[in-house]
Amino acid sequence: MKSLGLCVAFTVLAVVHCAVPRAGEVPKVTLNSGGLMPLVGLGTWQVTDERKLEQALDAALEAGYRHIDTATIYYNEELIGKVLKRWLSEGKVKREDLFITTKLPVYAMRAADVPDLLNQSLSKLQLDYVDLYLIHMPFGVKREAYKGGSIVAIGPNGTDLTTDHLAIWDAMVAEKVAGRAKALGVSNFNETQIERIIKNSKVPPANLQVELHLFHQQKPLVEFCKKNGIAVTAFSSFGSPGSKWLIQLSGKELPDLFNITEVKEIANKHHKTAAQVLLRHIVQKGITVIPKSTNPSRVRENIEIFNFILDDEDVATLDSLDKGIDGKLFIMKNIGGSVNHPEYPWTILQNEPVA
Numbered sequence: 001m002k003s004l005g006l007c008v009a010f011t012v013l014a015v016v017h018c019a020v021p022r023a024g025e026v027p028k029v030t031l032n033s034g035g036l037m038p039l040v041g042l043g044t045w046q047v048t049d050e051r052k053l054e055q056a057l058d059a060a061l062e063a064g065y066r067h068i069d070t071a072t073i074y075y076n077e078e079l080i081g082k083v084l085k086r087w088l089s090e091g092k093v094k095r096e097d098l099f100i101t102t103k104l105p106v107y108a109m110r111a112a113d114v115p116d117l118l119n120q121s122l123s124k125l126q127l128d129y130v131d132l133y134l135i136h137m138p139f140g141v142k143r144e145a146y147k148g149g150s151i152v153a154i155g156p157n158g159t160d161l162t163t164d165h166l167a168i169w170d171a172m173v174a175e176k177v178a179g180r181a182k183a184l185g186v187s188n189f190n191e192t193q194i195e196r197i198i199k200n201s202k203v204p205p206a207n208l209q210v211e212l213h214l215f216h217q218q219k220p221l222v223e224f225c226k227k228n229g230i231a232v233t234a235f236s237s238f239g240s241p242g243s244k245w246l247i248q249l250s251g252k253e254l255p256d257l258f259n260i261t262e263v264k265e266i267a268n269k270h271h272k273t274a275a276q277v278l279l280r281h282i283v284q285k286g287i288t289v290i291p292k293s294t295n296p297s298r299v300r301e302n303i304e305i306f307n308f309i310l311d312d313e314d315v316a317t318l319d320s321l322d323k324g325i326d327g328k329l330f331i332m333k334n335i336g337g338s339v340n341h342p343e344y345p346w347t348i349l350q351n352e353p354v355a
């Protein structure tokens with residue numbers, strides 16, 4: 001009965017493997033490119049401390065995580081590569097069981113930059129291919145504008161207004177054909193931007209990675225992706241409690257999603273934590289989560305979400321807490337000039353008086 005419940009729960013996006021997961025295994029989403037993406041991955045943004053990252057990755061791999069989310073601009077691909085190399089060379093994990101995602105940075109939003117940037121990522125990760133290569137942001141800044149290594153430091157004059165998504169996508173497709181990326185996707189793109197790629201390329205995006213959490217559930221965008229066979233990955237599914245500094249730049253308050261009465265009540269009912277309820281609410285819709293933690297016990301907690309099911313009433317309660325666009329935390333206007341870039345994706349927020 002329980003396994004059937006899990007199967008039924010995962011019918012939203014494409015095909016999800018329905019077998020009851022063995023300990024240390026998580027269900028996977030089938031991508032339109034043919035690969036399998038584990039429904040839980042480890043987020044690694046803002047983790048550059050070698051000891052912390054190594055400890056988190058070891059805890060994650062031991063707990064059964066096989067999916068790791070990084071990006072060029074997280075500056076940790078080299079450390080991740082070192083840990084993966086150790087696990088692979090000791091035979092504790094096989095390359096084909098891993099799912100490694102990295103991203104084309106905002107300062108390399110030109111077709112000619114794609115092979116170089118992917119090569120750099122592969123070399124740092126000590127891998128021959130990534131499982132998923134994402135365009136990190138729809139807008140772009142000049143490569144030289146990024147010299148300081150900090151997005152926040154880029155001024156409005158650093159904006160590159162020539163961004164051509166279709167040309168970049170063609171260059172991404174060439175990397176897929178060459179076998180350096182098994183699947184391709186986009187991040188922070190809106191529906192119009194994704195649709196343009198679908199209409200103009202033989203290879204549709206396999207994945208969209210976007211901000212998605214209790215207060216910003218992205219219902220229309222998720223529906224659009226479902227219709228088009230694009231798997232969705234939720235970022236900041238806890239509302240990014242470690243990013244107070246950044247969210248305040250956007251004039252936003254950071255919500256405490258762990259301390260919402262309804263979430264706590266549902267957690268108590270299932271003898272689970274609020275964090276587990278927040279993640280379960282998302283994965284139960286067939287959406288992948290990539291919670292970030294460097295704390296080994298929280299790393300383990302965040303993958304222990306496949307041994308309970310939220311019932312219809314729980315789901316209705318959690319669904320109703322969506323604040324839509326008002327719940328959005330990341331405006332990304334701090335990336336100098338992004339708001340005036342022709343591909344700034346959240347036009348509804350364009351006139352908000354924020355940093």
Ligand SMILES: NC(=O)c1ccc[n+]([C@@H]2O[C@H](COP(=O)([O-])OP(=O)(O)OC[C@H]3O[C@@H](n4cnc5c(N)ncnc54)[C@H](OP(=O)(O)O)[C@@H]3O)[C@@H](O)[C@H]2O)c1
Nearest residue numbers: 043044045187235236237238239240242275291292293294
């Ligand atoms: N594509 C994009 O533009 C984009 C943007 C943002 C994020 N991302 C990706 O998505 C990942 C996740 O998003 P995020 O890092 O913004 O934030 P998040 O996963 O929503 O939250 C991470 C924070 O929650 C804490 N935490 C983790 N597990 C917890 C638990 N069980 N109980 C209580 N607190 C817990 C962590 O602290 P501890 O480490 O101390 O546990 C950390 O401060 C990123 O790491 C990155 O890989 C992508």
Ligand SMILES: *[C@@H]1O[C@H](CO)[C@@H](O)[C@H](O)[C@H]1NC(C)=O
Nearest residue numbers: 113114115116117118119120
């Ligand atoms: C990337 O690496 C591949 C294989 O090693 C190589 O053929 C190609 O020339 C490299 N491209 C760039 C831009 O460095």
Ligand SMILES: *[C@@H]1O[C@H](CO)[C@@H](O)[C@H](O)[C@H]1NC(C)=O
Nearest residue numbers: 153154155156157158159336
């Ligand atoms: C941006 O460029 C303009 C024109 O060259 C210049 O007047 C202005 O001072 C620059 N602004 C910044 C923040 O560098």
Ligand SMILES: *[C@@H]1O[C@H](CO)[C@@H](O)[C@H](O)[C@H]1NC(C)=O
Nearest residue numbers: 255256257258259260261264
């Ligand atoms: C949780 O929320 C309650 C009521 O909204 C508040 O009084 C309390 O201080 C919050 N707890 C934490 C740890 O923020």
Ligand SMILES: *[C@@H]1O[C@H](CO)[C@@H](O)[C@H](O)[C@H]1NC(C)=O
Nearest residue numbers: 190191192193342343344345
């Ligand atoms: C997506 O962003 C583009 C570029 O700013 C904009 O023209 C378009 O209206 C946006 N689409 C949606 C659905 O918000």
